[in-house]
Amino acid sequence: MTKPVVPLPITTDERHSVSSTLTLAVDISGDVVPGACEYVRRRIGAFLRRVPAQVESAKLKLTVYRKPAVPRPALVQVNLVADGQPVRAQLTGAFFQEAATLLRKRLNEQLVRLQNPAVPRPWPPPRDEPPSVPRPAGQREVVRRKQYPLRTCRPDDAALTMDLMDYRVHLFVDADTGEDAVVYRGGPTGYRLARLAGLSPPAGTVTTPWVVNVHPVPRLDARAACERLDALELPFLFFRDAETDRGVVLYQRYDGHYGLVTAT
Template sequence: MKRSTPQEAPEVQVETSGQLPPHAAGYARDKVRAVLGQAPEPVLFARVRLARTANPAVERPVTAQANVDVNGRPARAHVAGHTATEAVDLLQDRLTEQLARLAQHWEARRGRMPVPGSHEWRHGSEPTHRPDYYSRPVEERQIVRHKSFSLVRESPDEAVFELESMDYAFHLFTDADSGEDSVLYRSGPTGYRLAQVHSRPHPAGNVAVPLTVSELPAPRMTVAEAQQRLEATGFPFVFFADAGTGRGNVLYHRYDGHYGLITPAE
């Protein structure tokens, strides 16, 4: 079988906000379109959001986010820069990494190559590209986004793939082997950590990624109690078992200084 040839890139939608140079939208469109031309499968949709905050306290005021659909498989990249040009260049680099992972995924599905080893999942300088958190006073913070959906049943390796392809800070899912609601996140420069509602310290089967598993069960609490813990610990998110349902939830800090809440759909 022949390797997939480069696909014709679609038109890239660009949305802008804040004070940006006149050339910024066109620059973002050209840079992202150049990357999409090397996608392993047809790109069905591509959108870029480019924004500059007016807050002078933000060190990297320009954020750039790309969302693409590669033949039904989503990918996402989210970065921040000192200028619009820097942010777009970082976005191009990050999106190139995301599409390379998708290429590995497609090749593996076709049986052309084995599942990637742990060295291929290293995220290196991941924290450096992310936007800065806005330091909003605690008394002003609210849950401004609540997402509820059926959790995907997958293995830890598949969860890492989702985490990296979508450029998430964490990924909430249901472990396919144990049936436990679980959260996976980065740990150290090259590893990942798994926490579950009821801890299973030794996942069944072979795990390709460098993974450690928390031995502690998720604390059972209300959303209000989770908010208190989030502020007390200073962590970017809190994984907890809902006091009413017992299902795994995640309360997290958003970049705008407010909170987001993710819950499983019953």
């Protein structure tokens, strides 16, 4: 079983300054070899020193998954604030060296997107997406619940947030219709929009090649949503909560369990 996330003790030797005012903090989870931790920190720190954006904060997280056995057990996640915008990237590898190399490439793509918000990410995506830990249906549980005020914005802005945060799906309130909605990667263009009811394309000028979901959004409770996701084996499920009537996202985490995102 994976150990709880604990901060790596920071000493003079453990700190790696990205600039005169920024330190790359590190959290570890699982049996991370110290040499691997130092390698990843140096690789990511060297990359951040060269980026054109102003990096205001940076945090590195390293996780090892041993049980059940997975082919790519080393997961690296980086959370930044660059030019005032949160940026998150997460990738896996057979070893931390591989994961760090892939992560530098992903961060570069995200920072390019930040500098050019009108240019969508390429589609189809690369084949280095983190695969979920294989966990049989029926053994998956909701192990994390996220509840926050949903941002009201246009779909293009929601897509930018999704890309910069390395999300598969992003829940928001559609400014055009006032409905809870999600944007996600998929379809022929790479960007799909689903609202609780509305089927019209985004209004006004758009820069994202949208495909609007025309399938009804199911009305479910959390238990029924888990059962449906178990059966469908999809990365996430967008549904209308039977009690609150708000949009909810149930998603599959890297550890094979589920996370639930709801609005306050």
